[in-house]
Amino acid sequence: MNRIALICIVVAFNTAAVVAQSQPNPQTTPTAAATPTAKVTIEGLVRDLACPIQNPEAKATEFNLECALECARNGSPLVIQTKDGLLYIPISDAIPDKDQREKLMPFVGKYVSALGTVYERKGTRAIAITEIKEMKNVRLTTDAK
Numbered sequence: 620m621n622r623i624a625l626i627c628i629v630v631a632f633n634t635a636a637v638v639a640q641s642q643p644n645p646q647t648t649p650t651a652a653a654t655p656t657a658k659v660t661i662e663g664l665v666r667d668l669a670c671p672i673q674n675p676e677a678k679a680t681e682f683n684l685e686c687a688l689e690c691a692r693n694g695s696p697l698v699i700q701t702k703d704g705l706l707y708i709p710i711s712d713a714i715p716d717k718d719q720r721e722k723l724m725p726f727v728g729k730y731v732s733a734l735g736t737v738y739e740r741k742g743t744r745a746i747a748i749t750e751i752k753e754m755k756n757v758r759l760t761t762d763a764k
Contacts, residue, residue: 655747657736659736661732661735662701666727666728667727670682678700680730681761687728696708706744709723709746712736719748726751729759731753735750
């Protein structure tokens with residue numbers, strides 16, 4: 620067997636192995652899509668996504684306000700972090716999705732009550748907000764001056 624034929628066989632074998640590994644296994648791959656729940660209210664801090672993802676100690680009531688505002692101003696995605704540490708990604712109820720940033724920017728660094736439809740898929744949570752308001756009675760500890 621010549622060298623070129625041997626190389627072709629090796630490449631074909633490796634390609635087949637990669638394709639086989641990338642195919643979903645119907646016994647282990649869930650097929651259910653994210654299903655919405657009835658409208659619910661979640662309470663939490665509107666903040667940038669980076670800090671609570673990179674810093675496991677980040678809390679919804681104790682945080683660096685300057686950092687959260689600066690990250691939000693620089694384009695970090697915004698989320699709502701609940702007291703128990705869950706993160707909810709704000710989405711619209713439209714397809715295609717519409718950006719929720721303009722609606723949320725006034726609430727960055729504030730504890731809110733958000734009413735909307737919650738979606739969950741494989742541990743990721745999203746909320747299509749229909750109503751949002753600041754909860755001024757929640758005590759926040761920040762480094763703000």
